[in-house]
Amino acid sequence: MNSAPRSADPDLVGYSLANVSELLLACLDAVGARSVLEIGAFRGELTGVLLGWAADHEASITAVDPLPAPELLELAAAHPKLVLLRELSHQVLGSAELPDAVILDGDHNHYTLSEELRTIAERSSSSALPLLVFHDVCWPHARRDSYYAPERVPAEHRQPLVRDARLQPGNPGIAETGLPFECAAASEGGERNGVLTAIEDFIAQREGLRLAIVPAFFGFAVLWEERAPWAAALAATVAPLDRNPVLERLEQNRVAHLVAGFSRRQELDDERRHSAGLRRILASMLDSRAFTLAAALSRLRRRRDPVVSRPAIRAALQRRDG
Numbered sequence: 001m002n003s004a005p006r007s008a009d010p011d012l013v014g015y016s017l018a019n020v021s022e023l024l025l026a027c028l029d030a031v032g033a034r035s036v037l038e039i040g041a042f043r044g045e046l047t048g049v050l051l052g053w054a055a056d057h058e059a060s061i062t063a064v065d066p067l068p069a070p071e072l073l074e075l076a077a078a079h080p081k082l083v084l085l086r087e088l089s090h091q092v093l094g095s096a097e098l099p100d101a102v103i104l105d106g107d108h109n110h111y112t113l114s115e116e117l118r119t120i121a122e123r124s125s126s127s128a129l130p131l132l133v134f135h136d137v138c139w140p141h142a143r144r145d146s147y148y149a150p151e152r153v154p155a156e157h158r159q160p161l162v163r164d165a166r167l168q169p170g171n172p173g174i175a176e177t178g179l180p181f182e183c184a185a186a187s188e189g190g191e192r193n194g195v196l197t198a199i200e201d202f203i204a205q206r207e208g209l210r211l212a213i214v215p216a217f218f219g220f221a222v223l224w225e226e227r228a229p230w231a232a233a234l235a236a237t238v239a240p241l242d243r244n245p246v247l248e249r250l251e252q253n254r255v256a257h258l259v260a261g262f263s264r265r266q267e268l269d270d271e272r273r274h275s276a277g278l279r280r281i282l283a284s285m286l287d288s289r290a291f292t293l294a295a296a297l298s299r300l301r302r303r304r305d306p307v308v309s310r311p312a313i314r315a316a317l318q319r320r321d322g
């Protein structure tokens with residue numbers, strides 16, 4: 001595994017497809033891809049991997065992101081062959097020539113992905129679809145939308161949403177603590193909700209499609225047409241990992257630990273905020289005349305062990321500060 005995902009992802013969330021790069025590149029090789037379009041490139045972890053592969057394969061890489069992170073801009077500056085488009089997926093898919101492979105990893109909601117798939121299908125109506133690669137086909141996005149910019153999705157196609165949502169596997173609503181999302185559907189499941197649901201809805205409208213799901217790092221999937229000349233080579237590449245039950249258990253285990261780690265940190269943060277409030281109250285009490293009076297009274301009544309004691313409270317406050 002190359003080191004890029006770790007250095008860019010100190011919490012080891014595993015959000016980048018670079019975590020499955022060996023598999024993804026094997027799929028590109030199986031289909032003989034010479035042009036790849038990455039929708040949603042973020043910091044360019046995967047883009048960097050693709051550029052390395054492209055150099056050995058005389059292939060071209062186009063990355064699309066309306067808000068490229070500084071790391072991606074640096075990557076583009078260092079690799080003049082990379083075409084970086086600061087646009088939305090539907091603008092690019094509607095106009096640019098379709099490549100051999102499209103990696104769909106932009107806005108993870110049913111509407112956006114369905115529109116992307118519809119456009120690709122319309123534009124390749126006379127030929128086979130390009131290889132379609134997806135991320136986030138397992139928990140949490142398989143059956144739950146999230147939105148980078150909800151206003152870009154027409155209101156009638158948006159799920160009721162929650163800002164600053166925290167998600168836990170097994171909880172179809174919003175949890176107190178868990179994996180954080182800026183904007184997620186209030187509930188998991190139901191019609192037109194989630195990435196996998198969008199893929200299944202697309203498959204239901206067409207004949208001859210095959211889907212393989214590799215349940216690792218939030219779920220990697222490839223979708224292809226059986227009539228494509230490379231279909232058998234691709235099927236053989238992904239078959240051993242497709243819905244592999246050992247991988248499924250590993251991913252459930254990984255996600256459980258990831259969510260538990262986030263939850264512990266969020267609980268600690270809540271605890272810290274709470275105790276900082278208490279400390280502020282105690283500190284202002286210490287300086288009050290009411291406290292001086294109460295301490296004097298307390299000393300009078302219980303000389304050896306006063307209930308209200310300034311040194312005891314100061315010592316407690318210092319312990320917390322240290």
Ligand SMILES: C[S@@+](CC[C@H](N)C(=O)[O-])C[C@H]1O[C@@H](n2cnc3c(N)ncnc32)[C@H](O)[C@@H]1O
Pocket residue numbers: 015016017018038039040041042043044045046047064065066067068087088089090105106107112148
């Ligand atoms: C999960 S990140 C992509 C990660 C990257 N593919 C990787 O594997 O390292 C999703 C990116 O999609 C971008 N994005 C969101 N909506 C988009 C859209 N409609 N079209 C293209 N990109 C979009 C976001 O700005 C974000 O940087």
